[in-house]
Amino acid sequence: xxxxxxxxxxxxxxxxxxxxxxxxxxxxxxxxxxxxxxxxxxxxxxxxxxxxxxxxxxxxxxxxxxxxxxxxxxxxxxxxxxxxxxxxxxxxxxxxxxxxxxxxxxxxxxxxxxxxxxxxxxxxxxxxxxxxxxxxxxxxxxxxxxxxxxxxxxxxxxxxxxxxxxxxxxxxxxxxxxxxxxxxxxxxxxxxxxxxxxxxxxxxxxxxxxxxxxxxxxxxxxxxxxxxxxxxxxxxxxxxxxxxxxxxxxxxxxxxxxxxxxxxxxxxxxxxxxxxxxxxxxxxxxxxxxxxxxxxxxxxxxxxxxxxxxxxxxxxxxxxxxxxxxxxxxxxxxxxxxxxxxxxxxxxxxxxxxxxxxxxxxxxxxxxxxxxxxxxxxxxxxxxxxxxxxxxxxxxxxxxxx
Amino acid sequence: xxxxxxxxxxxxxxxxxxxxxxxxxxxxxxxxxxxxxxxxxxxxxxxxxxxxxxxxxxxxxxxxxxxxxxxxxxxxxxxxxxxxxxxxxxx
Numbered sequence: 001x002x003x004x005x006x007x008x009x010x011x012x013x014x015x016x017x018x019x020x021x022x023x024x025x026x027x028x029x030x031x032x033x034x035x036x037x038x039x040x041x042x043x044x045x046x047x048x049x050x051x052x053x054x055x056x057x058x059x060x061x062x063x064x065x066x067x068x069x070x071x072x073x074x075x076x077x078x079x080x081x082x083x084x085x086x087x088x089x090x091x092x093x094x095x096x097x098x099x100x101x102x103x104x105x106x107x108x109x110x111x112x113x114x115x116x117x118x119x120x121x122x123x124x125x126x127x128x129x130x131x132x133x134x135x136x137x138x139x140x141x142x143x144x145x146x147x148x149x150x151x152x153x154x155x156x157x158x159x160x161x162x163x164x165x166x167x168x169x170x171x172x173x174x175x176x177x178x179x180x181x182x183x184x185x186x187x188x189x190x191x192x193x194x195x196x197x198x199x200x201x202x203x204x205x206x207x208x209x210x211x212x213x214x215x216x217x218x219x220x221x222x223x224x225x226x227x228x229x230x231x232x233x234x235x236x237x238x239x240x241x242x243x244x245x246x247x248x249x250x251x252x253x254x255x256x257x258x259x260x261x262x263x264x265x266x267x268x269x270x271x272x273x274x275x276x277x278x279x280x281x282x283x284x285x286x287x288x289x290x291x292x293x294x295x296x297x298x299x300x301x302x303x304x305x306x307x308x309x310x311x312x313x314x315x316x317x318x319x320x321x322x323x324x325x326x327x328x329x330x331x332x333x334x335x336x337x338x339x340x341x342x343x344x345x346x347x348x349x350x351x352x353x354x355x356x357x358x359x360x361x362x363x364x365x366x367x368x369x370x371x372x373x374x375x376x377x378x379x380x381x382x383x384x385x386x387x388x389x390x391x392x393x394x395x396x397x398x399x400x401x402x
Numbered sequence: 403x404x405x406x407x408x409x410x411x412x413x414x415x416x417x418x419x420x421x422x423x424x425x426x427x428x429x430x431x432x433x434x435x436x437x438x439x440x441x442x443x444x445x446x447x448x449x450x451x452x453x454x455x456x457x458x459x460x461x462x463x464x465x466x467x468x469x470x471x472x473x474x475x476x477x478x479x480x481x482x483x484x485x486x487x488x489x490x491x492x493x
């Protein structure tokens with residue numbers, strides 16, 4: 001088995017349109033949540049979201065290209081460009097032929113689909129735009145990245161709701177670890193703001209009317225977010241041979257299915273994914289210092305995740321520094337695992353752990369250290385990123401500082 | 403729509419909706435049941451409230467949905483919301 005390292009990170013989110021602004025916001029505990037501007041949400045019970053601000057497609061794409069790909073796929077390409085740029089990879093013919101692209105997305109180009117259906121059902125039009133299908137497909141991000149670089153190796157997309165991009169990174173990890181590919185571009189993207197989707201989230205009654213307060217006793221739900229994060233994964237030897245500087249090592253990946261309930265999480269299922277990730281990397285629970293929690297800010301998730309951490313880590317759970325960065329960048333669904341992996345890597349590599357902002361009050365049922373409100377300096381070698389999806393599909397990644 | 407406030411009719415309509423949404427025999431759903439006894443979890447509760455909102459043209463706040471855990475409270479909550487809907491505007 002090969003060692004797998006990260007040599008490039010790209011992020012675009014409510015915390016800014018590049019990695020640097022993302023890192024700065026995490027270190028300062030900034031909040032990216034604001035009143036939703038991209039959708040006329042006059043009849044919703046909530047009005048806040050974590051949108052990417054001041055995003056102009058024409059700053060990133062030729063007008064014709066911008067018309068051909070949905071916002072979620074554009075965000076994937078923007079993040080991929082930043083990651084590739086940082087990695088310093090030069091695309092030789094051989095590398096193009098063998099490199100992999102694995103992306104995650106939950107709802108794909110739903111805004112495009114929403115517009116097409118609105119035209120038909122509401123406006124009585126008899127035709128929708130011919131690009132509706134290729135703009136909507138969940139793999140549009142992977143395909144756009146493939147076209148961008150001329151990469152012809154294994155490329156696919158995983159859709160497992162809020163675990164999508166964690167599962168995607170896990171699959172890319174397997175491809176590089178096994179030697180099938182030397183390099184993989186992997187991560188996820190999401191742009192879930194359209195009237196129809198927001199109404200569907202409203203109906204589930206899990207969205208906060210205010211802000212996301214993970215693990216705080218007065219938490220009242222999640223905040224939807226959009227964005228993308230992409231990583232360049234590379235075999236350690238390949239990175240070394242071309243003189244690249246690894247930022248972090250991906251040492252373990254675990255996944256499980258709750259087989260419990262379509263929306264209610266299971267502590268045992270989540271704990272199993274954590275245990276499997278540690279086992280995969282040959283890591284003892286006591287070696288983990290930081291947890292980037294799934295931490296959605298719903299009543300049930302945060303209690304269940306706390307229980308899961310107790311189950312997986314035993315006595316060591318109380319020594320873990322845990323934060324949910326969703327309070328800052330929102331719940332980006334299929335991009336969450338990638339954006340939060342980026343946050344985890346940056347926390348380990350800079351020695352500054354992002355806080356759980358908007359934390360007001362301890363909950364007796366959430367009895368661990370959630371790094372409330374203030375970032376914390378810490379010298380930590382190993383951290384995990386948790387993703388627990390609706391449908392009970394769990395994915396956990398173990399990252400190591402290098 | 404004063405007939406909506408007839409307690410017995412209202413109760414029966416709500417019991418019927420609970421039974422229909424949960425695909426249960428109506429005879430097994432009574433006003434004295436807790437949601438736990440009926441095997442109704444939080445997502446089921448959200449689904450029932452969706453049906454009740456459509457049936458009675460009311461809007462149930464998120465917080466109310468979280469707090470209701472038995473049939474009697476649900477009937478009471480719906481009755482209150484219908485009364486509020488029917489009340490003449492005060493300003």
